[in-house]
Amino acid sequence: MQLKETRAALNEFGKYVVQQSRSNLTKGKKNSSKRLYDSIGYTIVNENGKLSIEFEMEDYGEFQDKGVSGKKRKYNTPYSYKDKMPPPSALDKWIVRKGLKGTRDEKGKFISRKSLQFMIARSIYNNGIKPSLFFTKPFEKAFERLPKELIDKFVLDIEKEFDQ
16 A cells, blocks of 8 residues: 555655754754754655654754753753763854854953853853753644544545555
């Protein structure tokens, strides 16, 4: 059985979730490198006549979506910083993209980029990453209406199969 209508419903579901997730990333200003934005996608899998949909994105997308609890500030998330700070060097390109060069402290003294990297990494370690739910919200919204659409499309597929 081809299940064309059911496949079309899953395809519509996947397109909606990807489009809304990308939109949420942009609106939430979490799209500085576009790497996460470009990596969000889906695949419809047909294994032994069973259709399913799989979503993919960069690994760090899950941390952006669900958040990470810091040492001092806690969020309702499965992830947390326990004893290691994020590597300050990983923030270098982000700092450049955000244009944070030439920052000065309260005394007017110039802060080097290395010091800025360390300060931001320490802040992330202490305060964590607030959940953005850029993927979770559109997925849940689309998932609420999916069962009815799938049933309707599956019935159409079965009717077409019987007509043939």
